[in-house]
Amino acid sequence: MTSHMEYFRQQVYLCVAQIPAGKVASYGQIARLAGFPRHARHVSKALGAADKSLQLPWQRVIGANGRIAFKADSDHYARQAALLKKEGVKIINGKINMQQFAWQYVKDKQSDFRPEEFFK
DNA sequence: AACTTGACTTCAA
DNA sequence: ATTGAAGCCAAGT
Numbered sequence: 802m803t804s805h806m807e808y809f810r811q812q813v814y815l816c817v818a819q820i821p822a823g824k825v826a827s828y829g830q831i832a833r834l835a836g837f838p839r840h841a842r843h844v845s846k847a848l849g850a851a852d853k854s855l856q857l858p859w860q861r862v863i864g865a866n867g868r869i870a871f872k873a874d875s876d877h878y879a880r881q882a883a884l885l886k887k888e889g890v891k892i893i894n895g896k897i898n899m900q901q902f903a904w905q906y907v908k909d910k911q912s913d914f915r916p917e918e919f920f921k
Numbered sequence: 922a923a924c925t926t927g928a929c930t931t932c933a934a
Numbered sequence: 935a936t937t938g939a940a941g942c943c944a945a946g947t
Binding site for chain 1: 927
């Protein structure tokens, strides 16, 4: 494990952890937010490698086209769709309305997110 | 040192 | 609206 990839993953996790329930973000959006603009593909890798103890809301990361990235007939897809539904994210014809559900990140001094407490 | 593989994106038909 | 090609880049063979 090279050190820069550890850094990449950590930045990705920090971003994903801040996506509020009921909203979604694309892999590319997270990559940009994390500071690695061209690494959309690696965001998925990072999520797959994330320790479960982190309790990451991985289901809130989807494709830029508003679709869940897993194959539609896979268990993974079903699991993610179920979690999103539980959070109120509507999937119509396999597609999520980004206009409505895309997370709009804005620097907010009032945010109560504590990155230093996120990684135990 | 090639070549392949993805939970990706964008753009042009 | 769909589809496909091209671009992307770290990991694994």
